[in-house]
Amino acid sequence: MTSVSITEYETRLYWQGERGAVLTSDQAPPVPMGLPLNPSEGASHGAWAPEALLVGAVEGRALLAFLEGAREAGVRVLFYQSTAMARLVSSPQQAACFTDLIVRPHVAVGSPLEAELARQLFAALPTRCFPSSMLQITPRIEAVVEVWAAPRPLNGDGAHRTASVSPEAGLSAPAPGG
Numbered sequence: 346m347t348s349v350s351i352t353e354y355e356t357r358l359y360w361q362g363e364r365g366a367v368l369t370s371d372q373a374p375p376v377p378m379g380l381p382l383n384p385s386e387g388a389s390h391g392a393w394a395p396e397a398l399l400v401g402a403v404e405g406r407a408l409l410a411f412l413e414g415a416r417e418a419g420v421r422v423l424f425y426q427s428t429a430m431a432r433l434v435s436s437p438q439q440a441a442c443f444t445d446l447i448v449r450p451h452v453a454v455g456s457p458l459e460a461e462l463a464r465q466l467f468a469a470l471p472t473r474c475f476p477s478s479m480l481q482i483t484p485r486i487e488a489v490v491e492v493w494a495a496p497r498p499l500n501g502d503g504a505h506r507t508a509s510v511s512p513e514a515g516l517s518a519p520a521p522g523g
Contacts, residue, residue, distance in 0.1 A: 365392055396433055400446070404429035407448045407470060414466040422463075424453035 356370045358378070365379040379392030393401075404427055415422050427450040435441035450467065454460050 368398075396431070400429050400431045403431075403446060404448050407450065410470055411450065411452075411463075411466055414469075415463065418462045418466065420459045420462050420466070421455045422452060423455060424451070426451045 354370075356368055359367045359369065361367060365377065368376040368378050376398070377392040378395060378398070407429075408425060408427065411425070412422065414420075427448055429448045430445070431443050431447070432445040433441050434444050452463055454463050
């Protein structure tokens with residue numbers, strides 16, 4: 346009989362206006378995200394681009410998969426540090442895609458035998474971990490779209506004018522706090 350483990354991950358993303366957002370999870374602190382209007386400007390100050398988070402997720406998954414394999418093989422890891430790089434290619438004719446995704450770990454172990462075992466673990470890693478095993482999935486988008494009555498410009502007496510549609514018609518939802 347085959348044993349299967351299922352783990353669910355859930356995040357929430359809160360738009361902060363313009364091109365910024367905050368990514369949250371019950372298991373981790375919030376992460377500010379952003380994307381500049383002009384890609385040549387680099388990421389917004391203090392915010393992560395979603396693509397950089399994906400590269401970081403791949404780098405982190407490579408670390409965890411290596412450490413798991415090292416533990417199983419009896420390899421004592423004394424030091425681990427890595428960098429990761431991905432190349433995103435986009436054009437008006439097709440969706441953006443990563444053409445390269447490279448993780449460069451720098452590892453120290455206690456013996457030549459452990460070094461050889463570590464090299465074998467790294468050689469097997471691309472087929473065992475993210476992204477080769479996980480990113481071959483097309484995201485399913487389950488959108489909820491609402492229409493909220495937005496304030497109209499002030500009329501002459503300082504009051505906002507709003508248009509409303511009956512909620513019974515199923516065409517709108519009240520704005521938060523309203």
